[in-house]
Each structure stands twice: as structure tokens, then as C-alpha cells.
Amino acid sequence: MNAVVHALAESRYLLSGNEAVARAAWEAGVRVAAAYPGTPATEILENIARYPELYSEWSVNEKVAVEVAIGASLAGSRALAAMKHVGMNVASDAFMTQALAGVVGGLVIVVADDVGLSSSQNEQDSRYWGRFGHMPILEPSDSQEAYEMVKQAFPLSEKYEVPVIIRMTTRVCHVKAMVTFTGERIEHRAAGFQKNSQRWVMTPANAKPRLPVMHERDRTLREVAEASDLNEIFVGSDHRVGFVTSGPAFMHVRETFPHAPVLKIGFSHPAPLAKICAFAATVATLVVVEETEPLLENEIRAAGIAVHGKDILPRFGELAPGVLRPAIKSLLGEPYAVPNRPQADVFPRPPTMCASCPHLGPYFALSHLRNLNIIGDIGCYTLGAGHPWNALDTCTCMGASLSMAHGMDKGRGESDEKKHMVAVIGDSTFLHMGMQGLLNMVYNRGNVTVLLLDNRSVGMTGGQENPGTGEDLHGQAAPRVNFAKLVEALGVRPERIRMVDPYELPTIVKLVREEVKMNEPSVIITDRPCSLTDRFERFKSYQVLDNLCTGCGNCIDLGCPAIFVTHRETAATKSGKTRELVFAGIDASSCTGCHMCVGTCAPEAIVQMQPQPLQIPAQPIRIHRHD
Amino acid sequence: MTDGITNILVVGIGGQGVMTAAEMLARAALAQGFDVKKTEVAGMAQRGGVVSSHVRFGHKVYSPQIEPGEADLLIGFEAAEALRWFPYLRPTGVAMVNTLRIAPPVVSTGLYPYPADPIGELAATGIEVHAFDAGAIAEALGNSKLVNTIMLGAISDHLPFPAEVLKTCIVEGFRAYKPKLAEVNAEAFEAGRGKAKN
Numbered sequence: 001m002n003a004v005v006h007a008l009a010e011s012r013y014l015l016s017g018n019e020a021v022a023r024a025a026w027e028a029g030v031r032v033a034a035a036y037p038g039t040p041a042t043e044i045l046e047n048i049a050r051y052p053e054l055y056s057e058w059s060v061n062e063k064v065a066v067e068v069a070i071g072a073s074l075a076g077s078r079a080l081a082a083m084k085h086v087g088m089n090v091a092s093d094a095f096m097t098q099a100l101a102g103v104v105g106g107l108v109i110v111v112a113d114d115v116g117l118s119s120s121q122n123e124q125d126s127r128y129w130g131r132f133g134h135m136p137i138l139e140p141s142d143s144q145e146a147y148e149m150v151k152q153a154f155p156l157s158e159k160y161e162v163p164v165i166i167r168m169t170t171r172v173c174h175v176k177a178m179v180t181f182t183g184e185r186i187e188h189r190a191a192g193f194q195k196n197s198q199r200w201v202m203t204p205a206n207a208k209p210r211l212p213v214m215h216e217r218d219r220t221l222r223e224v225a226e227a228s229d230l231n232e233i234f235v236g237s238d239h240r241v242g243f244v245t246s247g248p249a250f251m252h253v254r255e256t257f258p259h260a261p262v263l264k265i266g267f268s269h270p271a272p273l274a275k276i277c278a279f280a281a282t283v284a285t286l287v288v289v290e291e292t293e294p295l296l297e298n299e300i301r302a303a304g305i306a307v308h309g310k311d312i313l314p315r316f317g318e319l320a321p322g323v324l325r326p327a328i329k330s331l332l333g334e335p336y337a338v339p340n341r342p343q344a345d346v347f348p349r350p351p352t353m354c355a356s357c358p359h360l361g362p363y364f365a366l367s368h369l370r371n372l373n374i375i376g377d378i379g380c381y382t383l384g385a386g387h388p389w390n391a392l393d394t395c396t397c398m399g400a401s402l403s404m405a406h407g408m409d410k411g412r413g414e415s416d417e418k419k420h421m422v423a424v425i426g427d428s429t430f431l432h433m434g435m436q437g438l439l440n441m442v443y444n445r446g447n448v449t450v451l452l453l454d455n456r457s458v459g460m461t462g463g464q465e466n467p468g469t470g471e472d473l474h475g476q477a478a479p480r481v482n483f484a485k486l487v488e489a490l491g492v493r494p495e496r497i498r499m500v501d502p503y504e505l506p507t508i509v510k511l512v513r514e515e516v517k518m519n520e521p522s523v524i525i526t527d528r529p530c531s532l533t534d535r536f537e538r539f540k541s542y543q544v545l546d547n548l549c550t551g552c553g554n555c556i557d558l559g560c561p562a563i564f565v566t567h568r569e570t571a572a573t574k575s576g577k578t579r580e581l582v583f584a585g586i587d588a589s590s591c592t593g594c595h596m597c598v599g600t601c602a603p604e605a606i607v608q609m610q611p612q613p614l615q616i617p618a619q620p621i622r623i624h625r626h627d
Numbered sequence: 628m629t630d631g632i633t634n635i636l637v638v639g640i641g642g643q644g645v646m647t648a649a650e651m652l653a654r655a656a657l658a659q660g661f662d663v664k665k666t667e668v669a670g671m672a673q674r675g676g677v678v679s680s681h682v683r684f685g686h687k688v689y690s691p692q693i694e695p696g697e698a699d700l701l702i703g704f705e706a707a708e709a710l711r712w713f714p715y716l717r718p719t720g721v722a723m724v725n726t727l728r729i730a731p732p733v734v735s736t737g738l739y740p741y742p743a744d745p746i747g748e749l750a751a752t753g754i755e756v757h758a759f760d761a762g763a764i765a766e767a768l769g770n771s772k773l774v775n776t777i778m779l780g781a782i783s784d785h786l787p788f789p790a791e792v793l794k795t796c797i798v799e800g801f802r803a804y805k806p807k808l809a810e811v812n813a814e815a816f817e818a819g820r821g822k823a824k825n
């Protein structure tokens with residue numbers, strides 16, 4: 001993999017869109033790159049970090065990442081910020097104004113939309129931001145285009161003094177395809193920050209004169225888009241339907257209708273309406289295929305061009321061939337029989353927490369306590385909403401748990417009278433956007449019990465570093481935030497800050513029970529690393545001694561995937577009722593020896609496996625010396 | 628293999644090496660001069676979820692996704708997953724299945740049953756099914772991580788290019804980064820290949 005770094009021009013590699021973006025950033029002479037991890041964008045910065053010529057960092061959130069990139073741009077450096085679609089919401093405060101002020105060094109924002117929600121809480125079309133913030137958008141449809149467009153985006157950004165958005169989707173970020181490199185790194189020296197308060201201090205008086213400049217820039221950029229070879233016509237032979245399409249949807253259109261004329265929109269905002277109009281005249285029916293909102297479609301229709309789009313295609317999700325074919329066939333009045341494919345009846349296999357996951361302990365505790373409203377956050381611990389814990393009641397966005405729990409406390413309804421408000425948040429999410437919620441809660445004399453699950457990683461995206469882990473993007477030692485001191489500084493009383501080992505189940509159950517009864521904010525901090533990271537230490541597996549297992553099923557409630565049901569029995573209780581007994585076993589190959597389940601087992605049937613007893617030979621061993 | 632495009636679907640569970648296997652197939656196709664695309668849905672798969680990786684290659688590949696009923700080959704790293712994904716196979720397709728059974732918590736705690744005979748169900752659909760215990764071969768070779776290479780060896784004689792191309796890709800890949808594992812992977816590849824021929 002490292003071969004890609006510093007590979008010569010003309011070399012060809014099978015690269016994901018994210019890897020291609022990284023290589024392009026290196027070639028383009030980017031000097032500063034920043035991001036916060038988020039699927040499907042995470043690997044952009046992970047790959048940029050392999051190139052030693054440029055500075056790269058995990059920022060604490062997307063707004064910070066964009067601001068870091070803006071600062072570098074004002075110093076004259078080429079800069080890049082990368083994020084998933086929801087990160088744009090966080091970052092928007094920064095780029096909405098900077099798009100007005102403008103940039104110096106090329107500034108590129110790479111955003112990855114999770115079309116189809118493979119790992120996100122919503123589906124957003126980030127192309128809105130180009131319209132909203134008056135920024136041009138380039139939309140690659142595969143790795144080669146991602147590579148080329150990122151390289152083109154920097155001079156575009158510099159020439160028109162505007163941040164440029166590269167809009168990716170999961171099917172560009174995570175698809176591997178051939179990329180041929182057309183160059184190597186060209187350094188772009190930074191002139192340094194040129195002070196100019198009228199330009200860079202966005203007071204109303206200074207911002208107002210920028211508005212006409214921005215609108216004139218839009219007009220110019222539309223001309224650039226009209227002339228851009230990124231908007232390419234593929235002349236087809238079957239002119240009954242012509243397609244205007246962008247991003248990976250272009251690939252699906254070409255796959256499904258190889259003979260249809262296609263106008264591929266690569267420079268997608270401002271839209272090249274004159275070019276689209278000319279193209280429309282060459283086909284009988286025009287169809288826009290875009291993921292996911294009807295943005296081009298509405299602009300084309302507003303320009304007076306008859307067009308089909310979301311009237312015949314789904315409003316959300318991927319527009320894969322299987323979706324396009326029936327819709328277009330129907331438009332053409334051609335018969336289309338949906339293939340009848342028998343489905344096998346197979347159980348679901350939802351994502352779940354891992355063996356020895358340090359979140360299991362807190363969720364075991366939460367699932368055993370009554371009268372809680374459990375307000376969750378974004379991370380692996382969102383899985384606590386699932387089987388067998390069912391111990392998470394909401395999940396909205398990064399950092400929302402503390403503020404929403406506070407609001408639910410203040411806005412208690414009738415059924416909440418006896419409820420305790422609990423917020424669950426991880427280390428990285430807390431540092432991303434959760435701290436403000438805690439500060440707000442303390443300041444406003446709220447009453448929420450916060451479970452701050454510090455597993456020393458950004459777990460769900462693959463164990464990246466953050467200010468709480470002690471390492472940076474490059475694996476170098478970095479200052480490590482002290483969560484106990486941090487929450488104390490935000491105003492939580494020291495008595496209400498409780499450190500706990502999440503593997504000590506009786507302790508954590510007791511602590512949560514105590515803290516929810518308090519009438520002030522309290523924070524329970526766990527301190528075990530994610531079991532998928534190198535910080536996690538494995539020990540010898542545990543086993544269930546069948547002769548001691550009483551079938552109480554407590555250990556099953558932990559939800560550890562290493563624990564399974566061996567068999568069930570029905571037993572009569574003293575009162576004459578029947579009760580189902582559930583006997584457990586432990587899969588030695590997946591058990592990591594964390595011992596958490598020992599705390600669930602009253603009869604002490606769960607014990608660590610002993611090392612194999614030494615085989616003592618009957619005869620003394622003869623040692624042959626060969627010296 | 629219509630339109631000159633070969634579609635291979637590799638399925639299993641997060642952590643089994645599904646994506647690595649797909650990567651190896653993609654590289655081998657690349658070495659043969661094909662245009663290649665590979666994609667997967669694995670957002671939260673590291674947490675014990677389903678992973679499916681699509682590999683498509685031919686003269687020119689547009690969409691990276693294989694449609695249901697279009698896969699030429701299905702490589703199943705786990706029996707129930709092979710059964711889950713078989714509708715992606717063409718009627719003339721071939722399924723190469725590891726008989727390993729991994730029950731997720733919803734099964735091991737009794738909410739859902741594990742299919743009694745997933746291989747039998749697959750065979751009953753009329754597709755060509757080869758099933759064997761790749762884990763046992765890996766254990767015999769002394770490294771459970773070899774399952775990946777064993778499965779690739781097993782499918783290697785069903786590819787539109789010589790099995791040796793894939794073998795070379797895998798073995799040379801190890802020689803470059805983990806040279807100690809090159810020879811045992813060569814052995815694993817041949818073991819898988821032999822098993823599929825039986």
C-alpha cells in the first residue's frame with residue numbers, strides 16, 4: 001500500500017476514492033490537511049497522513065478542521081478539510097462566512113455523503129451547501145475522477161478566491177478502481193498572511209461589500225461550468241431517453257443504458273444550464289439521475305426545460321441499475337418483469353458490541369435499572385439500543401446526549417415524574433461537541449447523570465486517535481486530556497465525578513444507582529480501552545463449569561458475543577410456577593479474558609481456563625549437548 | 628460472464644478477511660489487464676455484522692455493484708451468509724462455501740434459529756455448490772488466518788484467467804510485506820484448490 005506514496009507519474013494503482021483524494025492532495029502541494037473521522041470519509045486523512053511533506057491532523061470536530069484549513073489558506077497555503085456529510089452541518093458556521101470573505105491558498109472541502117446510510121444517522125445531499133454558501137461543487141464518479149478533480153479544485157479555488165467542495169458519496173469513497181497518476185508533487189510556497197482588515201474582519205461593514213462580489217463570482221463560475229470539460233457529453237445511438245447525471249449515478253446509468261446519450265455533470269454547481277439545454281434538444285425525453293435530492297432537476301425545470309427525475313425515481317437511496325431499469329422501461333412504455341428471486345430465510349446479523357467491549361458493563365447496569373430515560377449519542381455505544389440491553393432511548397447527533405437529557409429534565413412530562421435522566425457519550429464525541437452540553441447543564445443547574453465511556457479511541461470508525469488517547473494522527477505521543485479534571489473545570493462538583501472500571505459490574509451498577517438519585521449533574525467515567533485497539537490487553541479465556549451453572553441466564557444479559565446458550569430447561573419454582581432456565585457457555589476463541597462476566601455469576605461457575613498442566617515424563621529427559 | 632464482465636461476490640462477517648480476499652481477486656484481475664472495480668458495504672461490519680464485497684472486472688466496468696442474479700461466483704466465508712446471498716448468483720453460477728457456522732448473539736441467545744442445513748438448502752436451489760471446512764485445513768496448516776487464502780485457492784479454477792495468476796498475486800504480496808507467511812500461503816492456496824476439485 002505504501003507504494004502509492006511517492007509513486008511516479010504514469011503509474012497505475014487500484015485505489016479507493018479516498019486514497020485517490022489523498023494522492024491528489026499530495027500532488028497539488030497541499031500543506032495543511034485536517035479532518036474528524038466519519039464514515040465514509042475517514043480514510044482520506046488516514047491516507048494523507050502517509051505523505052510526510054504535508055502537515056495533517058485529526059481535529060476535534062469538523063468545524064475546527066475547516067477553521068484550521070481556512071487559517072492555512074489565509075497564510076497562503078493550499079489546504080484541505082475532509083468530513084462525512086453530517087460533519088458539514090457542524091462546519092457550516094465557518095465556511096458560510098469564509099465563502100463570503102474568500103480564500104488565498106486553495107481551500108478544498110471534501111465531503112462524503114453516505115447515500116443509503118451504511119453507517120449514518122441520516123441521508124443528506126451536501127450539494128445544497130454549494131447553493132447555500134455560493135461555492136462551486138465538483139462531483140467525481142470514481143477514483144480517477146476524484147484524483148483529477150481534487151487536483152483541479154485548488155487552482156479553481158485560488159483563481160476565484162472561493163472554497164471548492166468536492167462532493168463524494170460512499171460509492172466513490174469506498175470503491176476501488178484504477179487510477180493513473182498524471183503527476184507528482186509540486187510545492188506551492190505560502191507567501192504568509194497579508195493583513196487586510198477590510199477583507200478578513202467580517203464585521204457588517206466589511207461583509208456587506210463582499211455580497212455583490214460573491215454574486216458576481218457565482219455568475220463567473222457558471223460560465224466556467226458551461227465551458228468545463230468536467231461536464232462531458234457521451235453521444236449515444238438511442239435518443240429516446242437522454243440522461244443528465246452526476247457522481248456514481250453516472251456509472252449506473254452507463255451500466256444500465258449503454259446506448260443512451262448522457263451528459264455527465266462533473267462541475268455540478270453552478271449548473272451548466274446552457275449546456276444542459278443544448279443536450280436536451282438532442283433527445284426525445286430528458287431524465288435527471290442524481291443522488292439524492294432533485295437539485296439539478298429543479299434548476300433545469302426552472303430554466304424551462306421539460307425533464308423527468310424524482311417523479312419516476314426514488315427520492316432517497318442509491319440509484320443502482322436495479323432501480324433505474326424498471327423506472328426507465330416504464331417511462332418508455334416497455335414491458336418489464338421484475339425478476340422473481342427466492343430469498344432464503346436467514347436470521348438477521350445486526351452489528352453488535354464486541355467481546356470484552358468496555359461498553360458492555362455500563363449497558364448491563366443500565367438495562368438492570370428502572371425509571372431511566374437514557375439519552376444517547378453517536379458511537380459504538382449507540383448499539384446499546386439493541387438486543388439484549390434495550391438501554392438507549394434516543395440518538396440524534398454528535399454531542400446531543402447531554403443537552404437533550406438536560407432539556408428532557410427541564411421539560412419533564414407527566415410520565416417522567418419519577419424518571420432519572422441519563423446521558424451516554426463516548427470520549428471522542430464528548431470532546432467533539434459534548435463538552436458544551438455539560439457546561440450548559442452545570443451552568444443552568446440541571447440534573448443529569450452522565451456516563452462518559454472513555455474507551456480511548458474513536459471506536460466506530462476504526463479506532464482513530466483523539467485528544468483523550470495520548471496519540472495523534474501519526475501515532476506520535478500527544479498531550480492527553482484528563483477527563484476528570486476537564487469535567488471538574490466545567491463545574492461538576494468533585495464528589496459527583498466517579499471513576500469506574502467498566503468490567504467491575506457490581507461497582508458500576510451500584511455507582512449508577514447512587515448517582516441517578518442525586519439532584520445535580522454527575523459524571524461517571526469509565527477507563528478501559530476499546531477491545532479492537534492495540535491498547536487492549538488479552539488474557540486467558542474463561543469457561544463455564546457446567547456442573548455449577550444454575551441456568552439463571554444473568555451472563556447472557558451482558559450481551560457479550562463470546563457467551564452463548566448451550567441449552568434451555570423448564571423448571572418448577574417453589575410457588576409452583578414454571579421458569580425457563582438458560583444454561584451458558586463461553587466460546588474460548590472469541591473470549592479475551594476480560595473477566596467482566598464473572599460479576600454476573602452468583603454460583604461462581606465462570607472461571608478462567610487453567611494453563612495446560614505440565615506433562616511430566618516418566619523417564620528423566622536426556623539432554624544431548626552438541627557443543 | 629455476460630458482456631465480458633465477471634462478477635464475484637465475497638460474503639462473510641466482519642473480521643473474517645472478506646475485504647482482503649476481494650482485494651486479492653481485484654489485484655489478480657488487474658494483473659491480467661482487466662478494468663476492475665471493487666466495492667463493499669461494511670459500514671458497521673467490524674461489529675460482527677454482515678460484509679459483502681463486490682468484485683467486477685472485464686474490458687470496461689461502469690457500476691461497481693453486482694445486481695441480484697448477476698454474480699458468476701459466490702465465495703461464502705460462513706454457511707448462513709452464503710445462503711443469505713445466494714439470490715445474487717446467476718442460475719449458472721458457482722458457490723464456494725466454507726462450512727463454518729457463526730451464530731450471532733440473536734441466534735446464540737435463542738431469538739432466531741440457525742438454518743439446520745444451509746449447504747443443503749443451497750444445493751437444493753440447483754446451483755453448483757462446493758462446500759468444505761476451510762477452518763480445518765487452516766488448522767492443519769497451523770494458522771487459522773489462512774482460511775482466506777484457502778477459499779481463494781478453492782475458487783481459483785473457476786476464474787476466467789489461470790489460477791496461477793491469483794496464486795502469484797497472493798504469494799508475492801506476502802513475500803513483499805510478510806515474507807515468513809509466503810510459503811504457507813502457497814500451500815494453503817493449493818490445499819483449497821485441491822479441496823474444490825474433490
